[in-house]
Every structure is written in structure tokens, then in C-alpha cells.
Amino acid sequence: MAGLNLMDKTLSFGGARIAFRIWDVGGDKNSNEQLPIACKDAVAILFMFDLTSRCTLHNVLEWYLQARKWNKTAIPILIGTKFDDFVSLPPDLQWTIVTQARTYAKVMKATLFFSSATHNINVNKIFKFIMARLFNLPWALQPNLNLGEPIIDLY
Numbered sequence: 001m002a003g004l005n006l007m008d009k010t011l012s013f014g015g016a017r018i019a020f021r022i023w024d025v026g027g028d029k030n031s032n033e034q035l036p037i038a039c040k041d042a043v044a045i046l047f048m049f050d051l052t053s054r055c056t057l058h059n060v061l062e063w064y065l066q067a068r069k070w071n072k073t074a075i076p077i078l079i080g081t082k083f084d085d086f087v088s089l090p091p092d093l094q095w096t097i098v099t100q101a102r103t104y105a106k107v108m109k110a111t112l113f114f115s116s117a118t119h120n121i122n123v124n125k126i127f128k129f130i131m132a133r134l135f136n137l138p139w140a141l142q143p144n145l146n147l148g149e150p151i152i153d154l155y
Contacts, residue, residue, distance in 0.1 A: 011124065013131050020127060039070035044130045048079045049101075051086035051114060057100060064108050075133050076110035077126065083116040083150050094147055102153050112153040121150050 005024040010017055023038035039045060045067050049056040060078065067074075080086070080101055086094065105112035111129065115122040125141065132139035144152045 009127065011127050013128055014137060018131055035066055036070045039067050042071050042074045043134055044075040044077060045071065046077045046079055048081055051080040051082050051097060052089065054097060057104065060104055075130060076108050078105045078108060078110040078112045079126065080114040083114045083121050084119050087148060091147065098147060098151060105153055105155060109155055111155045112151060114151040122152065
């Protein structure tokens with residue numbers, strides 16, 4: 001289907017293997033018709049934006065409102081991608097983006113992660129966080145609010 005990609009990820013956690021089925025819906029307006037399919041039975045919804053492109057962050061609230069029409073119980077997670085590129089931005093711009101992302105996460109009642117798939121920064125932590133929340137498992141994720149480091153802001 002156009003605007004919808006499907007992928008699987010398996011992780012080990014506490015001796016158990018957990019399989020994730022990930023429905024990736026494009027962020028463009030044409031992909032909105034795929035939201036009901038992707039959100040219907042989701043246990044978590046990852047709202048992703050490009051840390052180097054603030055307009056993608058501004059789109060997150062609309063995506064959130066649309067997704068919540070189809071699923072009000074899934075764990076919301078806000079993820080800033082391309083952290084490896086973000087760190088080369090001027091510190092004042094980094095601060096602005098961090099502040100805006102934290103504000104959006106609070107409105108969404110979402111945990112915020114800054115990540116990089118290229119350098120595997122916080123990628124596994126995001127999935128472990130979902131497993132811990134979903135199955136009520138003990139796991140001490142430490143928040144990190146230091147500018148210039150990959151942010152983790154727990155909700």
C-alpha cells in the first residue's frame with residue numbers, strides 16, 4: 001500500500017524474545033488514509049520527527065491528533081531522529097529544538113527520545129522502554145536533559 005511500510009524487529013529482554021511488528025506511515029497528507037490500519041491495534045505509537053528540520057516537529061501534533069482518533073490507549077512516544085546531525089547545529093538552535101520537543105511531549109503525554117539509527121543511539125532503549133511499560137517490567141531508564149547529548153525525557 002502506498003504510504004505504508006511494514007517491518008519486524010525482535011529483541012531479547014529479561015530472557016524473553018519479543019517481536020515487534022512496526023507499521024510505518026508516511027508523514028505526508030496522502031498517507032493519512034493508512035492511519036486507521038496502522039493505529040487500530042497498536043500498543044505503542046512512535047511519532048518521529050527530524051531534529052534538523054523543525055517543520056517536521058510542528059507536524060507532530062497533527063499526526064498525534066489524527067492517530068488518537070483511531071487509538072486512544074497506545075503508549076505515545078515522541079522521537080527526534082538524526083541526532084548525529086543535530087549535534088552539529090549551533091547550541092542556541094539545539095536549545096530551541098529541545099525546548100519545543102519537550103513541550104510537545106508534555107502536551108502529548110509522551111516520553112521523548114532523541115535518536116540516531118545510523119549510530120544506534122537510543123534505538124534499543126526505545127523498544128525496551130515499550131516492553132517495560134507494556135508488560136509492567138522493572139527497568140530503570142535514566143532521563144537525560146543535557147544539551148548536546150541524546151535527550152531522554154520521561155513522561
